[in-house]
Amino acid sequence: MSRLFGTDGVRGLANRDVTAELALDLAVGAAHVLALRGEFADGHPRAIVGRDPRASGEFLSAAVCAGLASAGVDVIDVGVLPTPAVAYLTGEMNADLGVMLSASHNPMQDNGIKFFDRHGYKLEDDIEDQIAAYMGESWQRPTGADVGRITTDLDAINKYVDHLVSTVNYSLQGLRVVVDCANGSASTVGPEALRRAGAEVIVIGAEPDGININHEYGATAPRRMASATVGHMAHAGVSFDGDADRCIASDEEGNVIDGDKIMGTLALAHKEYGTLKNDTLVLTVMSNLGLKLAMNANRIKTINTAVGDRYVLEEMRKGGYSLGGEQSGHVLLTDYSTTGDGVLTALHLLSRLAEKRVKMSELVSEIQSLPQSLINVKGVDKASAATNEVVADAVKQAEKFLGDTGRVLLRPSGTEPLVRVMVEASSQEQADMVCQKLADVVLAELAL
Structure with a gap:
């Protein structure tokens, strides 16, 4: 079974892959794994929640805030701010976790959910897996004054x-x-x-x-x-x-x-x-x-x-x-x-x-780059990229051709459904030629 979390949080097509229900469940899981395992002076842990301007971020942020508050976490909604701002504010404001709603460089129809620990660091794989495992579990729901409250901080940007x-x-x-x-x-x-x-x-x-x-x-x-x-x-x-x-x-x-x-x-x-x-x-x-x-x-x-x-x-x-x-x-x-x-x-x-x-x-003149070519091969089974023998042989042949004057890197994307083919060589023409040949092999062998 594949992991719910990728290399940078949970990401996918908003309202299909990344839904309000998923956002709420993840928030509840994160509350229990990251926030509800200690004693707090006022009885409530705290979370910072921010987002980028995507339309889907409006309802996904609302779902995250609802999930956290329903689990007894006080939420400080900082609105539209960069991901690193949420990371910084989580540590600076002594919150117990941070949540960012963003799909980063992906097109607007995508969205994602990233978590930060109380120090503002992204989570390690095992902590993410604990959050995913908590989803769907039964839990004691707080009531009355024990539920979390949601506030905004208009000064967070400053x-x-x-x-x-x-x-x-x-x-x-x-x-x-x-x-x-x-x-x-x-x-x-x-x-x-x-x-x-x-x-x-x-x-x-x-x-x-x-x-x-x-x-x-x-x-x-x-x-x-x-x-x-x-x-x-x-x-x-x-x-x-x-x-x-x-x-x-x-x-x-x-x-x-x-x-x-x-x-x-x-x-x-x-x-x-x-x-x-x-x-x-x-x-x-x-x-x-x-x-x-x-x-x-x-x-x-x-x-x-x-x-x-x-x-x-x-x-x-x-x-x-x-x-x-x-x-x-x-x-x-x-x-x-x-x-x-x-x-x-x-x-x-x-x-x-x-x-x-x-x-x-x-x-910047002291940093001179070798000619490089990069092709993102879409519509392929990226999970098979590392095990396909024909692809592996094509990579070996390309490396032999380039010798010490270049290198080849072929890897599945951790955030998108594609395989990246990258070639460096002594000339741009050579890099482009080798890269295109490898991309053609990947598409022919791994096409869905």
Whole structure:
């Protein structure tokens, strides 16, 4: 039986896979596993609940709040805020758990439910499984004054923005920055944080209507941001995804800067500051080989994990590291945050730009990526990707062809029904050719 939780919470088509009933049951399970196992001064544990602007988030958030309150948990509804804001506020406000309703970079018809422990960290697999196992169990329902109460905190956004700005060492005064908010949960927070840090901000993709989240804007569609950066003669551009746990940037010439280049640039800065703990950067297997070569040249160790920022964080906590993340733009700065935070990442990248007083293209130039091709193969049985012999043989042949000049990575997505085929090579033409051939094999062998 497959797990209910994926690599980043429970996610699927809203009102089909992720229903109000499921949200309520998960909330009750989370209340019992995370909150109702101790004594509380006022008799009630507390939970922080936030969401992104998706239309389905309105009823799913209501269901989560109802489930928690019915189990005796007091709920503080912080409304539309980024995922990392909910994580931060959970720890800062001494809550017993946090819940975020979001499907991150997925299209608006999807939604998801993510949980955080009382310290603001995403849950380990065994805790998630305990929550799933609790669903459907009989339990003693509180009555009268023992039920939870639901309140709102209109000042939560200011608490979070104040925290973000407090982490920046150099004012962004004099920088003109394009900010693409993906019509998502950073539509207020992102521009406000950069303005308070001193930047002149040009905002796009910040008119969420519940339907337009991630549509042609945001970290998964950065060309619009990159074009606006050139058009407005800005020093840089930054782009967040729907729940703002990712950041992708642009230089002054409109060249897109992915998570690898952002992490590499921040790693070099933190090594210079003496704040890169153990001189180590934690990456996933998706990170470009060029980043690893650049880090090695600067005596920075790299450690690889499975794909997913939660696995990066697990490795960081285990080894006491302070910087890590993913090529997709999840960057973890654990001196300031318990999870990937797009706005925090943007602030620190721009702060380094302000400090060095160079062009963004020059700032990131030390991180050179090998040509890479990525194809998401949809409509396939992703569970069979690791066991199909024909696919495995095709991967071996591709690796033999590339030799030491490239690499192949084939993996099922943890959040979507598809298989990702990624190839790095000495030239873009070679990477594209090998990647397409492998994608064709995957589709032919695994098509549903």
